[in-house]
Amino acid sequence: MSIISVKNLEKRYGDNVILSGISTDIEKGEVISIIGPSGTGKSTFLRAINFLDPPTGGEVFFDGEIITKKNIDAVRRKMGMVFQSFGLFSHLTVMDNLTAGPLKLLKMPKKEAEEKAMELLKTVGLAERATFFPRQLSGGQKQRVAIARCLAMSPEVILFDEPTSALDPTMVTEVMAVIRRLAKSGMTMLVVTHEMDFARDVSSRIFYMDEGGIYEDGKPAEIFEYPQKPKTQIFIHNIRSYNYEIETRDFDRVEMLSGVENFCFSHAIDKKTANKLQLLAEELVINIVSPIFDKCLLSINFSEKLNSYELFVTYPGENSNALEITDDDLSAAMAEGNAKELRHEHSDGINTITAVL
């Protein structure tokens, strides 16, 4: 029997339908990543499952039992939730945050609750912070405490609502490590996430959410390598490429370059390739194309075919090769020297300069 069964779930705010007709079964031990563009109801779906925002239609079953407003408090003891902004009880110490539920709801003896809490704090690496207050912890530490607090109730399922979105990039790793370990231990999890590495490598199943429901449902390999439906394909493509649109020659150069840097970082591109990509973006867009044509578009993609990165600068207009008409010969030479291949094409009134690394 499925641990969570969703039947025809609907959620609307007035006339505004957020989710409709969602039906799915989640088995014990599954690790499900919920991905998709913002505003497609990923968080709303999680919050509807545990009735923090009760669904306006359909049913949710937990362990075969239908969830109602009456039994929800009992169900929630077995279905934990981790929030984007942690939600630690700020007036209680780390230890008291962990023992509040077991003591008051499960009527666990104090000694046992504290021993268990200490054990959990050790597994998330925060045993020495037991007497600290939440405000004395870093964001990553807070989220690890929140996960431990969830585990203190010995839940059967944990819902993660963008657990690393509010964190500094440097703190994402420590929290993801804990979540990965938890996934490997066999815990049933639903994770709304933007961490594609996690979705691809750790989860056993992916919900791609769009159009007010689960748009595509499959194993990570299926979704990431061979997405079946058009919106999934665009999404997967977009998360693997970087696009930056330039409107005038006085555009925000810092934003574009740091965007390239972030793309390189999040795709774990090696230092040498990253440097080349940044240099090409700088020479081609800032020094060659935008001074002449104003409007242009920068995109960086990973090409499966060439097993290499490609950088495109496109600009509208008649056939004219910016590389040839530019005054900046030094920049042109630099671009030439850093790309394995550098070519200009023109079709349908669009010029494209392609650089292959």
Added chain:
Amino acid sequence: MKTTTAILLSFLLTILLLTACGSDSNTEIPDLDINNENSGQTKPVVEEEQTSLTYKDFSGKRIGIEPGTVFDIVAEDIGAIPVFYNEISAGFEDVRKNRLDGFMSDLARSQVFMDTPGNEDIDYVVIPDYIFEAPIAAMSMDQDVVNRFNTFLAVIKNDGTLEDMHNRWLRTTPDLDAPMLDIPRFGNGNGSINVAITGMSQPFTYIGANEEPKGFSVELALRFAAFEEIEVIIDVIDFSGYIPYIISGKTDIGIDAYYITEERRQAVLFTEPYASDLCSILYLSSNDSGAGGAQEQTGNGFIDWLKTGVERNLLMDNRWQLVLNGLGVTMIIAFCAQITGTVFGSFVCWILTRKNKFVNWFGRFYCGLIHGTPVVVLLMITYYIIFGNSSISNVIIAIVAFSMVTGASVALNLKGAIETVDPVEIEAARSIGFSAFRAFLTVTLPQAARRAMPGYTNGFVELVKATAVVGYIAIQDLTRAGDIIRSRTYDAYFPLLLVALIYLLMTTICVQIFKQLIKKINGGISL
């Protein structure tokens, strides 16, 4: 505790400065008067011989009078400009400071005022009886009581008792500290009567040693009760609340020093008059003799001022008891109102956080209404309208009124504090399995209570000070104790400063206690 000491020190300094200034003006003004060309316009021209001044000299001058009297009409009759003062002692300070030219009062009270130590610089002129002579009578709302009192009056007029009372109290300057004549008192076997007095109209009514009501009118009330062989209960009410107290039927009869006037006759029933009085104007007698009283204060400095102040205002007639009892009453009202107000305020806060529009509107309306109304008005409304016909003790009514005020501010304060709690924390508690109510108890309340604490402490201090108006409904609190002492000693500064100091001490101590309490519930961490 450092701040406490600093506050106390600065307060003492202020007292020193104030008294110094007060004394300075006392001695300097007479000197200035001689040289100042304008003095003639603001102050009656004082001749070498005191007797030469008549009431006509006050035409066009500023004359202080107490509200609730008829002297404003008399002042206009003689062409003077009336300025209202709540008390004769405060008003006469302004005469000394040259802000007023004289103070109008009835003759009997003027004589007592003049004979008070420290007032040797004062003289008075009498307004002739063809301009003003008013009959003094008792007031009631009950025709039966009026008839009975009239019967009693007729008897004592015939047997010479009233004449004897006039001789002892009004025709000579009475010894106010002398014990009252022994008049038999009865239990309530044959019934009882409530008599209202102000306790601030020497020699008609005043508060003697051990808070004993004394005076001509008090003796009259005792004789009336003895005549009818019933129990007498004397209520002491502030001037401002006196007539409403009688009109609302809170008491059976008011026997004090009130004149029969047409306006009053519209509202209350008067008995036959039992006395009549003339009107007089008190003024600073002369430059030379005026310095006499004042110099006694200044010549020997602050320590002496303090010594005579304590002697006259606290030790004489055991007046410190009055202050102590007043302090007790103030504290009882403040603490009880704080406790009930907190409970009530929590309920109002619960209403304020409801989603139902009507219920929510009602809560906001209540808080707005209470916050937008002066406390003294609320107190009077509670007393005369809400509890108009009940026999509940005045102290309890005051507690109810102040609970309503505290309730509104506690509710708003608590609501604000609740709104500062991060909603995600509440969601987190719900997601663990806490019910809405238990999540409130575990997460919201502890945090909200901490954040509400500073405002709560502040609210208590405000409440303690706000209780100073309970004198309006016949409660003798700390402020009223100071007023009563002032009405006996006519000392403008000492009782005021004493009362202020006690309030300050009380609130400072309470704030410290609250702070320790906050520390305790915060587990030693200030949030």
